[in-house]
Every structure is written in structure tokens, then in C-alpha cells.
Amino acid sequence: MSDNExxxxxxxxxxxxxxxxxxxxxxxxxxxGEPRERGRSASARDIEGEVLERGGMAPDVPEKVRxxxxxxxxxxxxxxxxxxxxxxxxxxxxxEGSHVVPPEAYAVDHDPAQVDPREERFAEAQVSALFALxxxxxxxxxxxxxxxxxxxxxxxxxxxVIGGGLTVALLALGAGFCLWAKKLLPHGMAVQKRGPHHSxxxxxxxxxxxxxxxxxxxxxxxxxxxxxxxxxxxxxxPVPAVLLLRDLGPLPxxxxxxxxxxxxxxxxxxxxxxxxxxxxxxxxxxxxxMPEGFGNVEDHALAPTILIRFAPGEIRSxxxxxxxxxxxxxxxxxxxxxxxxxxxxxxQTHHLLCPCHQSTFDMADDANVxxxxxxxxxxxxxxxxxxxxxxxxxGDYSQPVGPSFWERG
Amino acid sequence: MGIASTVAxxxxxxxxxxxxxxxxxxxxxxxxxxxxxxxxxxxxxxxADPAVQRGQALYARGCSSCHGLNGGGGQRAPSLIGVGAAxxxxxxxxxxxxxxxxxxxxxxxxxxYDEQQTLDLAAYIASLGAGPAIPSFSESDWQxxxxxxxxxxxxxxxxxxxxFAGSGGALTFGKYAPSxxxxxxxxxxxxMITGPENMPVFGDKEIxxxxxxxxxKYVRTLKTQGNPGGFGLGQIGPVPETMVGWLVGIGLLVLxxxxxxxxx
Numbered sequence: 312m313s314d315n316e317x318x319x320x321x322x323x324x325x326x327x328x329x330x331x332x333x334x335x336x337x338x339x340x341x342x343x344g345e346p347r348e349r350g351r352s353a354s355a356r357d358i359e360g361e362v363l364e365r366g367g368m369a370p371d372v373p374e375k376v377r378x379x380x381x382x383x384x385x386x387x388x389x390x391x392x393x394x395x396x397x398x399x400x401x402x403x404x405x406x407e408g409s410h411v412v413p414p415e416a417y418a419v420d421h422d423p424a425q426v427d428p429r430e431e432r433f434a435e436a437q438v439s440a441l442f443a444l445x446x447x448x449x450x451x452x453x454x455x456x457x458x459x460x461x462x463x464x465x466x467x468x469x470x471x472v473i474g475g476g477l478t479v480a481l482l483a484l485g486a487g488f489c490l491w492a493k494k495l496l497p498h499g500m501a502v503q504k505r506g507p508h509h510s511x512x513x514x515x516x517x518x519x520x521x522x523x524x525x526x527x528x529x530x531x532x533x534x535x536x537x538x539x540x541x542x543x544x545x546x547x548x549p550v551p552a553v554l555l556l557r558d559l560g561p562l563p564x565x566x567x568x569x570x571x572x573x574x575x576x577x578x579x580x581x582x583x584x585x586x587x588x589x590x591x592x593x594x595x596x597x598x599x600x601m602p603e604g605f606g607n608v609e610d611h612a613l614a615p616t617i618l619i620r621f622a623p624g625e626i627r628s629x630x631x632x633x634x635x636x637x638x639x640x641x642x643x644x645x646x647x648x649x650x651x652x653x654x655x656x657x658x659q660t661h662h663l664l665c666p667c668h669q670s671t672f673d674m675a676d677d678a679n680v681x682x683x684x685x686x687x688x689x690x691x692x693x694x695x696x697x698x699x700x701x702x703x704x705x706g707d708y709s710q711p712v713g714p715s716f717w718e719r720g
Numbered sequence: 721m722g723i724a725s726t727v728a729x730x731x732x733x734x735x736x737x738x739x740x741x742x743x744x745x746x747x748x749x750x751x752x753x754x755x756x757x758x759x760x761x762x763x764x765x766x767x768a769d770p771a772v773q774r775g776q777a778l779y780a781r782g783c784s785s786c787h788g789l790n791g792g793g794g795q796r797a798p799s800l801i802g803v804g805a806a807x808x809x810x811x812x813x814x815x816x817x818x819x820x821x822x823x824x825x826x827x828x829x830x831x832x833y834d835e836q837q838t839l840d841l842a843a844y845i846a847s848l849g850a851g852p853a854i855p856s857f858s859e860s861d862w863q864x865x866x867x868x869x870x871x872x873x874x875x876x877x878x879x880x881x882x883x884f885a886g887s888g889g890a891l892t893f894g895k896y897a898p899s900x901x902x903x904x905x906x907x908x909x910x911x912m913i914t915g916p917e918n919m920p921v922f923g924d925k926e927i928x929x930x931x932x933x934x935x936x937k938y939v940r941t942l943k944t945q946g947n948p949g950g951f952g953l954g955q956i957g958p959v960p961e962t963m964v965g966w967l968v969g970i971g972l973l974v975l976x977x978x979x980x981x982x983x984x
Contacts, residue, residue, distance in 0.1 A: 464946075465946040465947070465948045465949075466948045466949070467946070467947070467948050467949040470948060470949040470950070471949055474949075489980055580926075581876060582872060582873060582876045582877075583931075587926075588925075590925065591923070591925040591926050592921075592923065592925075592926050593915070593921035593922075593923035593926070594921065595915045595920055595921040596915070596920050596921040596922060596923055596926060597920045598926055599876060599877075652880075653880075654880045655880050655881050655891060655897075656920050657891060657892065657895065657918035658915055658918055658919065658920045658921065659917060659918045660892070660893075660895075660918060662891075662892045662893075664891055664892050666880065666889075669892075671892050682892065
């Protein structure tokens with residue numbers, strides 16, 4: 312505070328002293344890059360920076376000016392950490408200039424004089440035996456492949472020989488390497504030091520200077536036509552990406568609301584395609600039904616319906632009784648959660664379980680959800696028995712079947 | 721003094737208990753006699769068929785405590801009037817009945833009755849009221865059925881619970897669809913026509929006898945078809961196979977890696 316009052320003219324940061332590149336970019340010709348208060352990073356003056364050697368900076372920067380720390384630049388190091396860093400840098404490099412493992416890392420912590428040569432020979436023999444086993448496994452695999460009839464015993468023989476041979480070969484190879492490392496290699500601890508990965512401060516500052524100098528020389532501020540044509544081109548660039556979203560369509564329109572059931576459609580068995588008559592289904596029985604003449608199931612993905620016959624008096628919902636016919640009720644088979652087909656029906660508890668996420672519907676209570684993630688009851692199809700005794704739909708489902716969609720409402 | 725009064729109190733309590741027990745017994749006996757006198761099961765008792773009589777004796781000893789003296793059911797068990805011989809043959813033949821304990825579902829276990837006793841019981845229950853009879857078909861009947869057609873029917877009607885390979889699967893609240901690997905052709909047929917426990921009933925008008933035989937052919941083919949090697953993991957699909965591969969396979973690799981690192 313008092314400093315500010317005293318040396319109002321004195322630059323307080325390196326950027327202030329050298330002239331901000333932001334300012335030079337904004338006013339390359341009119342102000343000669345004179346620094347202005349506007350546009351400077353809010354944090355530039357507030358954060359304590361570290362003392363730097365300003366190798367790459369202008370020679371007239373006063374000694375006491377310290378560059379401010381900016382976002383992305385690391386925190387100042389403690390003395391101890393700095394010393395450690397310097398030590399790490401001092402590790403000699405090899406010819407390619409990369410850091411090398413210091414020679415002391417190779418120190419062998421066992422005394423060669425104390426190693427029993429017989430033990431070493433034994434370990435060698437062990438490892439060699441494992442490698443020989445690898446060779447045998449490979450040979451067995453090849454011979455088995457050539458010799459065994461691949462169709463014999465459903466191919467089981469050749470599968471076992473090829474799989475077994477390769478298993479033995481690879482396991483023995485791996486075990487050999489492990490044993491080699493454990494028994495024959497010296498057990499020292501190797502430490503590979505890593506130097507810091509960031510560039511020195513001088514390089515960072517120099518890069519900034521170079522970048523902003525380049526921006527200034529491009530002259531975006533003065534060359535209006537260049538600037539406008541560039542902006543125009545860039546503005547058009549995302550248009551194809553947005554336009555290609557059209558391929559997500561076409562929109563389903565009202566198809567999600569219609570299932571293929573019509574007034575008077577007979578309920579036919581999905582497999583035999585025969586219409587279902589009153590009495591075909593026993594008490595406690597179910598059938599998967601489709602509208603008569605449905606072609607293939609893929610074209611009528613929303614139509615599958617489960618027809619359930621209850622014993623008299625089992626249904627607890629009045630609406631369910633009214634929409635059914637003679638203790639038979641028809642409900643959409645498409646789960647209201649994620650659209651899986653459901654028919655895991657339990658005839659004693661009247662639970663209908665969706666195999667995908669365990670949504671459970673109580674079919675005696677108008678398909679009320681009693682467990683699981685489904686948010687809605689299954690829609691019921693109004694049915695009746697026609698003059699010939701066949702079940703027919705009284706119309707399409709009164710609400711969209713299957714999972715929620717955006718416009719479902 | 722203290723001991724004497726305690727003993728007297730205990731005796732009085734015992735007398736009260738005996739009295740109430742006797743009352744309940746007399747009341748139950750009266751009601752039972754009246755019920756037996758008026759219940760429409762007279763022809764069962766007088767049936768001259770020796771199988772029915774043998775079955776009735778077995779029933780009275782082994783089943784009546786829960787299902788009632790005349791098969792009318794009780795608080796703990798459903799009525800057996802009208803369930804038919806097929807149901808008895810299935811439930812007793814698969815060892816599900818007699819029930820070992822109450823639970824969400826009766827598990828398959830070793831049957832408590834031999835084949836003849838099972839048939840006797842079935843004959844007795846069938847005499848109580850009309851129900852599905854034990855299906856009679858020979859091995860050659862289902863052996864000549866169409867496996868592919870049976871597979872299509874199985875996938876439409878059975879696979880949602882029993883799994884496409886007949887391995888069974890979980891249902892709600894502890895119940896499950898059992899594996900079909902141990903079911904005999906007759907038991908598969910009986911299960912379809914009677915709908916044991918929570919299984920829906922598939923009557924002959926919905927799935928015709930020929931279609932049922934095709935389903936049996938498919939289920940039996942699943943059981944007898946060869947395995948080209950490796951672990952089947954119950955053939956319950958790619959998800960558990962992958963899970964085993966990841967958990968067991970990668971778990972083993974991690975353990976081996978840890979072992980190698982620890983001993984280095």
C-alpha cells in the first residue's frame with residue numbers, strides 16, 4: 312500500500328516493466344503497446360511470485376521487479392525443494408540427452424563370494440527345464456492340430472490339445488522368467504530419478520512473448536477485411552456438424568402412440584398366429600398375443616400383449632375387470648420402464664416380472680408397480696369376446712405403450 | 721408354603737389347558753363329522769378301486785395334516801380337489817411334496833414315495849374331483865417331434881423364466897423358475913398342463929399335445945447335446961460368462977502378480 316503510494320510510476324511486475332503484450336496486441340500502432348489498466352489479469356498483482364532469473368527479458372527491467380505468478384504457473388518452491396530439484400537436474404545425461412539411472416542404482420546387495428555355485432547351477436537347470444517344457448507344449452500344439460480329426464467328438468479333442476498345449480507353453484515360459492529373475496538376477500533396489508517436467512520460467516515467459524508478438528504481427532486489429540472474413544468462415548464451420556444431426560431422424564411423429572391394435576382386431580397367438588377363443592387359456596394361464604394379420608413382430612414392436620386368465624374374483628381392480636372379458640385381461644407386454652418384453656408371470660402371486668431391471672407389476676391390481684424402476688402401470692388393452700367366441704380388441708391402447716419419450720406428456 | 725402354592729397354581733393352569741384342549745378337540749370333531757357327513761366326497765370313500773384305497777391310506781398318513789382329511793385344504797395348504805392326477809404325480813414325483821418347510825417355493829428333492837405309491841396317491845386325489853390326468857406318451861412319441869419347432873415354442877412360452885437353455889432363473893421375492901435338466905418328459909408335460917406353484921398353466925388348447933411333445937424334444941435335446949469343451953457355466957448366457965472371465969480370470973492374474981512382486 313505504502314509502496315504503491317511512494318513509487319506510483321515504478322513498474323510492479325515484469326509485464327508492466329516490459330510493456331504488456333496484451334496491450335501491444337490491442338494497440339499495435341496507435342499507442343505503441345503502451346500498457347493500460349484495462350484487460351490485465353485480475354490476479355496478476357495480487358499473487359506473490361517467486362524470484363526468477365530473467366534471462367530472456369528486456370535489459371532495462373529493474374532488478375526489484377518480480378514477475379507475478381499467473382494461473383497455471385507452479386507455486387514457489389521451498390529452499391529445500393529447490394535444492395532437491397537442482398540436485399535432480401545435476402544427474403548426468405547420456406548421449407541422447409535423457410536422464411540415466413545413476414551408477415549406484417546398479418549396486419549389487421549380495422556378495423558374489425557367498426553364492427553357492429551348486430545352487431546357481433540347479434536354478435539354471437530349473438529355468439532351462441521350464442523353457443524346454445515351453446518347447447514341448449508348442450510342439451504338442453502343432454502336432455495335435457495336424458494329427459487330430461477336428462470333427463471328432465464335437466471338436467472337443469482338438470480344442471483340449473490346442474488349448475492345453477498353449478497353456479502349458481505360455482505358463483512354463485512365464486514361470487521360467489519368474490524363476491530366472493528370482494534365483495539368478497541380483498536383487499538390488501534401483502531408483503530412477505525424474506527431473507521436473509515443466510519448462511524453466513524464462514522459457515515460459517519467452518514463449519508468451521513470442522506468441523503474443525506473433526498475434527500482434529498478424530494485425531487482426533488493423534486488417535478489418537481479414538478479420539471479418541476469418542470470423543465469417545469460422546462461424547460457418549459448425550454448420551455441417553449441426554446439419555448432419557438431421558440423420559438422427561426422421562421424427563417418429565405419432566408412431567409411438569399407435570401399436571397396430573384396431574377395434575375388432577382378433578387376438579392371435581404370436582407363434583401359431585391362430586386366434587384365441589374363450590376357453591383356450593386355462594385359469595392361471597397366459598398367452599402372448601398380437602393383432603390378427605400382423606406380419607412380423609419387428610414391424611409391430613409395440614403391439615405384443617400378454618393375455619392372462621384369472622380365476623373368478625381374483626382381480627382386485629374394478630377398471631381391470633371392466634376392460635377385460637370373462638376374467639381374461641390383456642396388458643401391454645412392453646415394460647413401461649425401458650421397453651423390454653415382459654412375460655415372467657407368476658400365477659399364484661399374479662406378479663409380472665421384467666427380466667431387465669426387475670420391475671414387478673401386480674397384474675391383479677391393474678398392473679400396479681410394486682417393485683423396480685418402472686414409473687407407470689402397464690397399459691391395459693380393452694378386450695371383449697365376439698359372436699364366435701374369439702377375443703377381440705375394442706380399440707388401440709388408450710395411452711402410449713412402452714417407455715417414456717419426450718413428447719409423451 | 722411358597723412351593724406348595726406354586727405347585728397348586730401350576731396344576732390349576734394345567735387343568736385349564738387340558739379343559740380347553742378337550743373342548744377344541746370335541747368342537748373340531750363335531751364340525752369334522754358334520755362336514756364329512758355333508759361334504760360331497762362320499763363316492764371317494766366308497767371307491768372300490770384298490771389303488772384309490774391304498775392312496776387314501778397313504779394320504780391320511782402323509783398329507784392330511786396339511787391338506788385336510790378329505791383333501792379340502794387347510795390354512796397351511798391348498799385344496800387338492802380337482803387338481804388331478806397329473807399335479808400329484810408332478811409334485812410328489814419331483815419330491816416337492818411332502819413339503820419340507822414353508823418358504824417362497826418348494827425345491828425339487830429326492831421323492832419320499834416310490835413310483836407305485838405316487839400313482840396310488842394320484843389315483844386317490846383324482847377320485848376327489850376331475851382334473852388333468854397323468855399324460856401317457858412313449859419316448860418314440862416325443863423323439864420324432866421337431867426340435868426346431870419345439871425350440872421356437874420354448875423361446876416364446878418358456879424361455880422368459882426357464883432361460884433359453886432351460887437353466888432356470890430368478891423370479892420375484894425369493895421364487896425362481898427351476899432348471900429343467902432333471903425333469904423327465906412326463907414331468908415337463910405335467911408342469912405345462914397343471915402349472916405347479918407360480919408357473920402359468922398351458923392348456924392343450926393353447927399349446928397342443930403335439931406342440932408340447934416338440935417342447936419336450938427341445939428340452940431333452942438341450943440336455944443331451946454335446947459340449948465342445950470348456951466350462952458351460954450353466955449355459956446362462958454371455959453376461960455371466962464375461963463376468964466370470966473378468967472377475968476370476970483377472971482376479972487370478974492380479975493375485976499372481978502380487979505373489980510375484982511380494983516374493984521378489
